[in-house]
Amino acid sequence: MTEPPSLGRDDVAHVAQLARLALGEDELETFTNQLARVIEHARDVAALDVEGVPPTTHALPVRNVLREDDPRPGLDHEEVLAGAPSTEDGRFKVPRIVGEAP
Amino acid sequence: MSVDGGAPGGTAPRGGAPGGTAPRGGAPGGTAWETVVGLEVHCELKTRTKLFCSCKNAFGDEPNTNVCPVCLGLPGSLPVLNAFAVELAMRIGTALHCEVRPSIFHRKNYFYPDMPKDYQISQYDEPINVGGWLELPDATRVGIVRAHIEEDTGKTTHQGESGRIHAAEYALVDYNRAGVPLVEIVSEPDLRSAAQARLYVTELRAVLVATGASDGRMEEGSLRVDANVSVRRLGDGAYGTRCEVKNLNSLRSLGRAIEYEAARQVALLEATGIVAQETRHWDENAGRTVPLRSKEEAFDYRYFPEPDLVPLAPDAEWQARAAGAIGLLPAERRARLSTLLGAAPTTQQAEQVRVVVSQGLDDLVVAAAAGGAPADLVLVRAANELASDLDAALSLDPGAFGALVAMEARGALTATQSKAVLVELLTAGGGDPAAIAAAKGFEALSESSLADAVRDVVEAHPDEWERFMAGEAKLAGFFTGQVMRATQGKADGKAIAAELRRLRERDGPDPTDHGGRGDRDDHGGRGDRDNHGGRGDGGDRTGMERAGEDV
Numbered sequence: 084m085t086e087p088p089s090l091g092r093d094d095v096a097h098v099a100q101l102a103r104l105a106l107g108e109d110e111l112e113t114f115t116n117q118l119a120r121v122i123e124h125a126r127d128v129a130a131l132d133v134e135g136v137p138p139t140t141h142a143l144p145v146r147n148v149l150r151e152d153d154p155r156p157g158l159d160h161e162e163v164l165a166g167a168p169s170t171e172d173g174r175f176k177v178p179r180i181v182g183e184a185p
Numbered sequence: 186m187s188v189d190g191g192a193p194g195g196t197a198p199r200g201g202a203p204g205g206t207a208p209r210g211g212a213p214g215g216t217a218w219e220t221v222v223g224l225e226v227h228c229e230l231k232t233r234t235k236l237f238c239s240c241k242n243a244f245g246d247e248p249n250t251n252v253c254p255v256c257l258g259l260p261g262s263l264p265v266l267n268a269f270a271v272e273l274a275m276r277i278g279t280a281l282h283c284e285v286r287p288s289i290f291h292r293k294n295y296f297y298p299d300m301p302k303d304y305q306i307s308q309y310d311e312p313i314n315v316g317g318w319l320e321l322p323d324a325t326r327v328g329i330v331r332a333h334i335e336e337d338t339g340k341t342t343h344q345g346e347s348g349r350i351h352a353a354e355y356a357l358v359d360y361n362r363a364g365v366p367l368v369e370i371v372s373e374p375d376l377r378s379a380a381q382a383r384l385y386v387t388e389l390r391a392v393l394v395a396t397g398a399s400d401g402r403m404e405e406g407s408l409r410v411d412a413n414v415s416v417r418r419l420g421d422g423a424y425g426t427r428c429e430v431k432n433l434n435s436l437r438s439l440g441r442a443i444e445y446e447a448a449r450q451v452a453l454l455e456a457t458g459i460v461a462q463e464t465r466h467w468d469e470n471a472g473r474t475v476p477l478r479s480k481e482e483a484f485d486y487r488y489f490p491e492p493d494l495v496p497l498a499p500d501a502e503w504q505a506r507a508a509g510a511i512g513l514l515p516a517e518r519r520a521r522l523s524t525l526l527g528a529a530p531t532t533q534q535a536e537q538v539r540v541v542v543s544q545g546l547d548d549l550v551v552a553a554a555a556g557g558a559p560a561d562l563v564l565v566r567a568a569n570e571l572a573s574d575l576d577a578a579l580s581l582d583p584g585a586f587g588a589l590v591a592m593e594a595r596g597a598l599t600a601t602q603s604k605a606v607l608v609e610l611l612t613a614g615g616g617d618p619a620a621i622a623a624a625k626g627f628e629a630l631s632e633s634s635l636a637d638a639v640r641d642v643v644e645a646h647p648d649e650w651e652r653f654m655a656g657e658a659k660l661a662g663f664f665t666g667q668v669m670r671a672t673q674g675k676a677d678g679k680a681i682a683a684e685l686r687r688l689r690e691r692d693g694p695d696p697t698d699h700g701g702r703g704d705r706d707d708h709g710g711r712g713d714r715d716n717h718g719g720r721g722d723g724g725d726r727t728g729m730e731r732a733g734e735d736v
Contacts, residue, residue, distance in 0.1 A: 101485055103296055140289050140311075145495045152232050152269035155239035157253030163360075164249065166259075171344075173248045174357035177298040180341070 090119045218454075219419045220447040221427075222382045222412055223374035226389055227367050228399045229337060229407040230273045236336045236366035237264030237306065237494075244405050248359035256364035258302030263493050270366035271313070274334045275499060275507035276396040277368050278314030280514060281329045285507075287498035288313040288333070290491040295484055298358050299338035307335035307369075309488045313497065319372075319392065320516060321384050322539055328373030339363035368398065374413065374424060379443035383436050386410055391515040391543065403435055410439055414446040416454065425450065426460040430474050432467045442467040446474050518542045522550060525560040534561065537568035544572050545579060552583030558590040566590055570604055574611050582615030589618035599677035601669075602627040627675065635668075635676055639684040642667040653685075654692060661685055 095115045099106045106114065157163075160173065169176040232242050238255035254262035278285045291309035312333030320326050339360040370389065376382045390408055393399035400407055415427035430446050433439045445467075450460045464483070465474040499507075513521070522538045523530050530538060541547050541564060550567045554560040563586075571578035589610060593603035602622065609621045622628075642664055643650050653660040665681045 098487075101294075101487055140490065140496045141492075143495055146287075146498045148265065148495050149268035149271065150239070150265045152234050152267050153239060154234045154241045157238070157240045157251060158257070160247075160250055163252050163257065166257075171357055174342070174359050175249070175298070177356050177358055179345075179354055180298065180343070180356050 283314035283317030308333035553587030556587035
């Protein structure tokens with residue numbers, strides 16, 4: 084396992100921006116310290132010898148949870164739009180989008 | 186680039202100095218440019234339900250009528266994987282010679298209203314299919330990096346003056362498509378031209394249809410293509426900086442966009458030596474690509490394993506079942522037709538085979554040929570006469586089609602008559618070609634009546650015949666037309682040509698040496714004339730001249 088990177092204030096600001104979180108200066112400070120400790124812990128784990136141990140892909144020892152391809156009715160149309168801040172033509176009305184879909 | 190060659194619609198790339206269109210062009214004193222293309226094809230799977238919920242997977246329903254808490258991303262809802270979507274993904278992987286592997290799902294996080302969860306469930310570093318290839322009809326083998334499962338996004342419509350995103354005032358979202366199963370097929374950068382990229386998509390589409398995974402309808406968005414385009418000097422080992430071009434909704438857009446983008450990059454490289462890595466948007470109306478976002482602005486998707494889904498590991502038995510459900514692949518179908526021909530197909534026949542297979546007419550051809558009609562003529566008629574009325578052709582009775590072609594092959598009908606009967610068969614979906622031919626008054630001209638008809642026409646037009654004999658070859662068309670008219674189209678064009686040739690050879694072997702009468706007697710080959718005798722002296726020059734005077 085590669086060495087976990089050290090964490091700075093700029094990294095936290097970047098991650099917060101990706102998650103659309105508006106953090107104040109002192110919050111940034113707090114989370115940088117907290118996250119640094121989490122990374123420290125990852126460093127402890129990275130120090131372990133895991134040679135020959137298969138990677139864990141999921142906490143549950145379960146594979147192939149599947150359902151048949153049978154349609155079932157979803158939500159009522161009015162119910163669907165009830166949670167929308169605004170609607171038009173049976174669709175969700177959202178603010179102008181800057182940039183394009185990824 | 187050359188403006189007319191490289192930029193479709195005559196639009197030059199902005200800021201681009203004239204250079205050479207890849208791959209034809211070249212810098213002064215430099216080598217030519219080569220276009221390098223890799224494609225990402227998104228294929229909507231033909232399941233009944235969505236990927237992680239039981240909502241209907243349907244195109245064209247009223248907006249937001251096929252949605253539920255799962256695909257709306259409502260709190261507390263949990264995804265459950267659709268077994269048939271997995272089966273179709275395995276069929277695709279198998280058809281593309283991929284290794285089908287145990288896989289897991291990841292969350293791809295981004296903030297955009299087309300996914301109400303604010304993430305898309307996709308496969309990241311452990312996809313279901315890896316490392317395959319697709320062989321094109323031009324024998325190029327295109328590498329497949331991966332073919333992974335993911336969910337589709339909702340459909341966003343930008344509202345505003347121009348409909349353009351940047352001018353839009355607001356957007357409307359329909360989540361019917363959100364959560365529809367997709368397989369994204371990523372190719373190696375093995376394609377070398379716009380034409381080849383189109384060929385790849387055409388072939389891939391046919392493969393996807395053969396697996397039963399897709400309806401192949403690009404116009405409905407069930408196949409969507411992004412192109413990674415770069416250029417390099419011919420012979421260079423390293424790839425150039427690439428740009429990803431989005432919004433390619435048709436084969437035409439794909440071809441135009443690649444040509445434009447390659448030309449733009451060549452112009453940039455020749456002017457500045459630098460192409461910036463970025464994502465670009467194809468503007469179909471303007472005929473050009475425009476920047477969408479730079480490498481610096483590229484999304485950081487914060488991929489992480491989807492905790493609500495357990496790993497997927499189809500066993501060998503299920504994989505075998507999926508593989509067994511794949512229909513004949515287009516390459517196999519082409520091979521089947523080629524085998525039918527008995528000999529290696531000519532270039533023309535190879536093209537006919539390609540057309541027939543791409544139109545789905547190969548079963549008809551095989552069935553018609555199995556009834557005894559000669560395969561080469563069946564193939565020609567199918568490729569040339571059936572493709573224009575495909576719906577009717579696909580429900581045409583192969584027995585009737587085969588019987589018709591057999592009649593034509595043994596000379597009972599001319600090509601023209603055969604085509605006329607075929608139109609009737611297509612309209613009715615079948616029928617008795619012999620009866621239709623009889624009803625139309627079609628009966629093939631016997632060899633002797635054909636010869637008589639040709640002789641009559643030749644005798645009636647001595648001046649034209651003289652000129653034809655003197656080497657005016659285009660008059661063959663005139664004589665053919667006259668004979669056709671005289672026989673109400675019952676004569677076969679090829680037979681007329683043969684008869685004209687025979688008469689000309691008899692009357693004068695060398696059209697340029699066409700002097701006195703005595704010469705003709707010496708060179709004309711009396712024996713030849715005698716062999717074809719018994720039909721009077723109509724072909725005799727003296728007789729013709731007399732006939733001409735009589736008119």
